[in-house]
Amino acid sequence: MTLRNILLAGTAIGAAAFLAAPAFAASNTQAELDALKAQIEALQRKIDDVQIQHGNAIKSLEERKSDVEVSLKDGRPVFKTADGNFTFGITGRAHLDVGGYSMSDTDKANMVAATGNADPLRGNANFRRARLGFNGTFAKDFKYNIEFNFGDSGTESNARIYEVALTYTGIEGVNLVLGATKPKMTLDDSTSSNDITFIERATAVNLALVPAAGEARMTAGGTYNTDNFFGAAYYTMSSAAAAGGLDDYDSSNVVGRLAYATSPKEGLNVHVGASGSHSFNLPADAVRFRDRPELRVDGDRYIDANFAGTAETVSVYGPELALNYGPFRAQGEYYIYDVSRVAGLNDVDFDAWYLQASWVLTGEAYKYDIKKAAYSGVKPANPFGFGGGGMGAWEVAARYSQADLNDTGNGIFGGEQRIITAGLNWYVNNNLRFMLNYLDVDVDDRGAAQLDFGHQAVALRTQFTF
Secondary structure: OOHHHHHHHHHHHHHHHHHHHHHHHHHHHHHHHHHHHHHHHHHHHHHHHHHHHHHHHHHHHHHHHHOEEEEOHHHOOEEEEOOOOOEEEEEEEEEEEEEEEEOOHHHHHHHHHHHOOOOOOOOEEEEEEEEEEEEEEEOOOEEEEEEEEEEOOOOEEEEEEEEEEEEEOOOOOEEEEEEEEOOOOOHHHHOOOOOOOOOOOOHHHHHHHOOOOOOOEEEEEEEEEOOOEEEEEEEEEEEOOOOOOHHHHOOEEEEEEEEEEOOOOOOOEEEEEEEEEEEEOOHHHOEEEEEOOOOOOOOOOOEEEEEOOOEEEEEEEEEEEEEEEOOEEEEEEEEEEEEEEOOOOOOEEEEEEEEEEEEEOOOOOOEEEOOOOEEEOOOOOOOOOOOOOOOOEEEEEEEEEEEEEEEHHHOEEEEEEEEEEEEEEEEOOOOEEEEEEEEEEEEEEEOOOOEEEEEEEEEEEEEEEO
């Protein structure tokens, strides 16, 4: 090989080596880039996984947070699941009464002689009602209410059952109830104690409840309503506080009520209805009609017709009528009480009634609730306080009631009672109300000596509810 050929070959080999070096370097760089890209993609996947995990955790927390809704409307705590199937609320009311009586010495002497009460009526202060309860829904169509009362007439008491009841509402317009509850009998008793116009309901209503209705009755029954019609029917026994066995201590009663309202939601509304009950299988053949004189800061009763061991069946029935238009409302009820006595004794019947009217001076309209065929409370348009400077709602009211528990031909001298009541109510806000009542009471022909007596009374209620 010549020198020339050797130089050419060396040049070719050097050129090839020179050209191959960049290609080799480029190959290494691409591999590194691919490896780096793979690492970045792996890191991105990890970041995506972390974001998904945290996102799910945040979503879970948000869902868990919104699973229970809490409200405090008018100060009442209510817990509700997001699907609306379960609710739990706490409710309470406190009615503190302060009152006094004025009675002449002659009236005192006649009252003691006629009733056997050693002490005349005395002024007092007590919680007429002090109730705490828990209520709500489960499975959406079932309602429950558990409520206890610590107040009493003339004194406070240990906790006792006011209501423990379960209600099924899955059929439109129908409420089926089972438990210890208060059947909806009479117009005034179907009105909540938070919404009644006077400190106490009229004697006619209280007497009507004696045989078969009233609070904490062991009850099975229900109500039905349309936009204008209301009906209720129940089978009841003794109250939840009654002791003893079924045969000796539990009465058997049927209770019913019908009502029709012309315009429940607005405008002139006329309510027409009737209530009734029939009691049989009376414990020890006994029933007793008596009531305090429409004020209970003292526990004494004036009128009293006692059928101990002589009552076979008892029927109570009568009509109810009411109307409301804007800030005006009037209502009245009349009841007959028939006592069928055991063989050898004549049957006895009494009657009682009342009329009342009220006017909201500040212009708020009365609300009527067809679901209970009774009135709801006054809600002030301009509540006092809360920084609004309102004066609340003011209401004036008057009532006349009469009850006759005498059947002199059959030797019953329970007395005839007449009461005139004037009232002034201040609805401070949706939770607080003050009620001032003046009463003029007369009782005639009480006891075997048929004595007459009476008194005047003034009372103030402070009512707080939530």
